[in-house]
Amino acid sequence: MIEISDLSKNYGTKQALQHLTLQIKPGEIFGFLGHNGAGKSTTIKNLVSIIEPTSGSITVDGLDLAEHRQEIKQKIAYVPDTPDIFLQLTAMEYWNLLSSAYELAEKDVQARRNKLVALFNMAEHVDETMASFSHGMRQKAVLIGALLSDPDIWILDEPMQGLDPQAAYDLKQLMKAHAQKGKTVIFSTHNLDTAQQLCDELAILKTGKLIYNGSVQDLLAQHAGKSLEEIYLEMAGRQGDSHLVDDIEGDTHE
Numbered sequence: 001m002i003e004i005s006d007l008s009k010n011y012g013t014k015q016a017l018q019h020l021t022l023q024i025k026p027g028e029i030f031g032f033l034g035h036n037g038a039g040k041s042t043t044i045k046n047l048v049s050i051i052e053p054t055s056g057s058i059t060v061d062g063l064d065l066a067e068h069r070q071e072i073k074q075k076i077a078y079v080p081d082t083p084d085i086f087l088q089l090t091a092m093e094y095w096n097l098l099s100s101a102y103e104l105a106e107k108d109v110q111a112r113r114n115k116l117v118a119l120f121n122m123a124e125h126v127d128e129t130m131a132s133f134s135h136g137m138r139q140k141a142v143l144i145g146a147l148l149s150d151p152d153i154w155i156l157d158e159p160m161q162g163l164d165p166q167a168a169y170d171l172k173q174l175m176k177a178h179a180q181k182g183k184t185v186i187f188s189t190h191n192l193d194t195a196q197q198l199c200d201e202l203a204i205l206k207t208g209k210l211i212y213n214g215s216v217q218d219l220l221a222q223h224a225g226k227s228l229e230e231i232y233l234e235m236a237g238r239q240g241d242s243h244l245v246d247d248i249e250g251d252t253h254e
């Protein structure tokens with residue numbers, strides 16, 4: 001169980017996250033939704049200890065994250081939204097670097113790595129430098145690297161971005177299977193169909209504040225006849241002026 005209590009994060013004077021409190025239970029797929037800049041990545045970066053909260057706390061299985069950082073990090077697979085990969089390395093060199101950073105023995109990761117490589121259709125590319133990879137291939141390399149050691153808690157920041165439909169489908173199947181084993185899957189997405197298909201529980205953030213936390217089923221039941229997309233757009237509200245669409249397109253025809 002992950003418990004986030006009254007978590008706030010400021011970047012200078014910017015209040016990116018304000019008083020976030022929620023629980024994430026094992027065995028569920030938990031989705032973070034929110035417009036650009038809502039605070040999803042900030043929450044995730046706090047969960048994986050990349051940044052320190054301004055106030056508030058996080059516990060994982062009862063252990064305070066601030067006090068048990070290394071122990072908890074061992075349990076987490078993290079896929080960042082903008083991965084910092086070493087483009088001059090081949091995919092295999094990159095995975096080997098991650099294995100040694102996490103002190104994983106080759107014999108322990110080899111079988112799982114080979115299966116992930118085959119699943120994501122990357123066998124032909126393992127010895128190519130990542131500089132030559134397309135956006136989606138880099139995302140696959142990052143996903144394989146994150147999932148090498150089979151940690152209990154997966155935290156994936158917009159993991160489907162750039163993936164082809166087959167790879168996105170396969171990743172969704174992996175996420176479901178991981179949760180069905182009683183493990184935890186947390187991800188952020190802008191794809192509301194994916195969220196509706198996958199998530200057991202949701203948190204919707206709006207300018208750093210939690211505006212919904214609960215099950216997808218409850219949310220759909222509360223707004224009978226509406227899709228998650230319609231409900232989300234009503235809740236999150238428009239940012240920007242819809243009339244500008246006409247203005248902008250109108251301009252091009254004048």
Ligand SMILES: Nc1ncnc2c1ncn2[C@@H]1O[C@H](COP(=O)(O)OP(=O)(O)OP(=O)(O)O)[C@@H](O)[C@H]1O
Binds near residue numbers: 015034038
């Ligand atoms: N390093 C930083 N320094 C200053 N402000 C930041 C920093 N990182 C994020 N912010 C600000 O914090 C707010 C939340 O950003 P965050 O990246 O958490 O949003 P997000 O929900 O992940 O957005 P997106 O969907 O665009 O990825 C934004 O206003 C952003 O400009």
